[in-house]
Amino acid sequence: MPNTDDYIGVVIADAARLLRTAFDRRVRALGITRAQWLVLTRLHRHPGASQSELADMMEVERASAGRMIDRLEANGWVQRRAERRDRRVKRVYLTPEAERVHRRIWRVAEATVDDALADLSAHESAQLMQLLSRVKKTLIGVVDEGRTNGNGGTAPRIRAPRENGRAAP
Numbered sequence: 001m002p003n004t005d006d007y008i009g010v011v012i013a014d015a016a017r018l019l020r021t022a023f024d025r026r027v028r029a030l031g032i033t034r035a036q037w038l039v040l041t042r043l044h045r046h047p048g049a050s051q052s053e054l055a056d057m058m059e060v061e062r063a064s065a066g067r068m069i070d071r072l073e074a075n076g077w078v079q080r081r082a083e084r085r086d087r088r089v090k091r092v093y094l095t096p097e098a099e100r101v102h103r104r105i106w107r108v109a110e111a112t113v114d115d116a117l118a119d120l121s122a123h124e125s126a127q128l129m130q131l132l133s134r135v136k137k138t139l140i141g142v143v144d145e146g147r148t149n150g151n152g153g154t155a156p157r158i159r160a161p162r163e164n165g166r167a168a169p
Contacts, residue, residue: 015116023112027105035068036077037105040094043078044102048091050083077101 004010024034032040035058042057043049049057055065069092072078077098080090094102117125 019112019116022115023109026108026112030101030104030108032101032105036072039065039068039072040077040098040102040105043092043094044099047093048081050089050091054092072098 020034027037038058039054042054046053046057051065051069052062054069055062058065060068069078069080073080077095078092079095080092083089083091117128120128
């Protein structure tokens with residue numbers, strides 16, 4: 001079995017986990033938990049999402065998302081509004097206070113990423129972004145294809161890994 005520390009999937013997952021951990025530590029000083037910043041960030045990007053949509057975006061159960069929204073609503077950071085066409089559906093929106101908190105979180109996120117990329121040149125940072133964006137686009141296609149062909153999101157073809165961590169053709 002190859003050394004998994006050299007496998008690109010493990011390196012990407014480890015880098016993402018470490019980035020989240022560094023960010024968590026920094027925003028904790030603002031009194032914000034990971035769950036809270038995840039909700040705030042998702043709602044900033046998708047204002048008016050339903051509780052079910054938020055649960056899907058955060059990959060949690062609807063009841064868990066509901067409890068997070070309850071806490072944020074109690075803090076005055078979100079508000080639920082009934083949808084016009086179906087009053088059973090509640091759309092969730094950030095309050096002006098939450099928008100201010102989100103701006104503070106964003107500054108922390110930018111500083112955390114700047115620190116993570118400190119050893120890269122501007123060209124290398126741009127190249128990394130370009131390459132990761134291409135990988136993301138490819139993975140979106142793989143996931144979307146899995147949804148449409150009913151195979152649970154699994155890629156239609158499975159490739160054996162090569163020694164350098166990339167899939168064989």
